[in-house]
Amino acid sequence: MLEVSNLSKSFGGVPVLRNISLRVDKGDVTAVIGPSGGGKTTLLRCLNFLERADEGQMVFGENTYNLRNVSKHDIAAIRMRTGFVFQNFNLFSNKTAIQNVTEGLVIARKMPREKANDIAIRALERVGLKERASYYPNQLSGGQQQRVAIARALATEPEIIYFDEPTSALDPELIGEVLAVMRDLARSGMTMLVVTHEMRFARDVSSQVIFMEEGQIIESGPSAAFFAAPREARTQTFLRNLSAEEKI
């Protein structure tokens, strides 16, 4: 349902993404892993046009787009069909939890308020926060805020949800509740592209792994094979270092 080919991006002459190609099928949970500064987040942001790629092509659903000159109209259309979960949650701070969820429905999609409220309550229930519907973001913990953000993405019935390091800004004890929600989403067949440092999540939940470093995809493939027997030397070192860390 999503296919990217030869995506490149540089910031002020410094290349941060080089010839990225990837493919995500419906229902795939793709984990994008790798060391910090490798371009994972930039890649994700390019896919939702928060950054504009310099080169590349994207097939989204039935349409093909040239990333270099994709129109505003097309960007808006693609965003209507995707969800995005940020590292820092980015909940609208002047809106309550339920208003955060309904905003995209009522304002962007012109859905009647009542119908949107029903959907929002169900989305909040799904992330276990129905009783926090009338709370403002700063009355919620980080983990709760991120779950509201997931509900917000979920409510618009996206064809894919992008997660940008969704647990990196959380206290260790709050990570679990967010990962649990994401696991539940994955089980329900949601297509997800997740930039993450949570190796256990990547190993247990994802169906496909993309390992990135220095703006390039070093290795990608089915998760089971990737974690059992990585092909590239660099990936092997990365995983070995991680498992050494876990043992401590």
Next chain:
Amino acid sequence: MSERVWRILIESFPKILLPGLRMTLPLTVIAFSIAMVIAVIVAMVQYAHVRVLSQVFRAYIWIIRGTPLLVQLFVVFYGLRAGYYMSPFWAAVLVFSINEGAYCAETMRGALEAVPVGQIEAGYCVGMSYTQIMRRIVLPQALRTAFPPLSNSLISMVKDTSLASNITVAEMFMATQRINARYYEPLALYLEVAVIYLIFCTLLTWLQRLGEKKLSAYTKKEARHA
């Protein structure tokens, strides 16, 4: 204080307060409302880096902030003979709106720029347009941030309206000057008008606190379930 001074003070009180209610207050309220509209438009244009218009507004702010309000009043009223086209009151409204608009525009611009960029990105990601994001997310948050400094400007303006007496607007200060011309009790009478300004500003400060309380629902740090 002699009995005579007390009598003058008591007799003059309504004569000062009434122009206050009929001139000073409407002048402030109308001019500040227009100034707010100017401020929001100017700030949004600069925030969005609209070409040409941004530069025009920068020049507007530069000129208005760089010249005295009293001089602006004189240029418009005596220089451009505004009194020929409108009453002194409306000439004052014109000058005060344009003047205050420039200052409030800078306050608003700062407040807009203080809204985290993540709020806008989140808006795009749920499918909202730039206009929708500005109206529903950015502007409300910016207004909350700008509220205390804008209240400051409003309170300043109440007192600055006394300058309008120079272009024959019969507001509180001019009323006081006239009464003083008859009785010559400058200390008592000017203190009296000062107290009335103080009352006006106290009421506004009180309103500001109410407004902030209402706006601050989402900025309260303490969790409700704690």
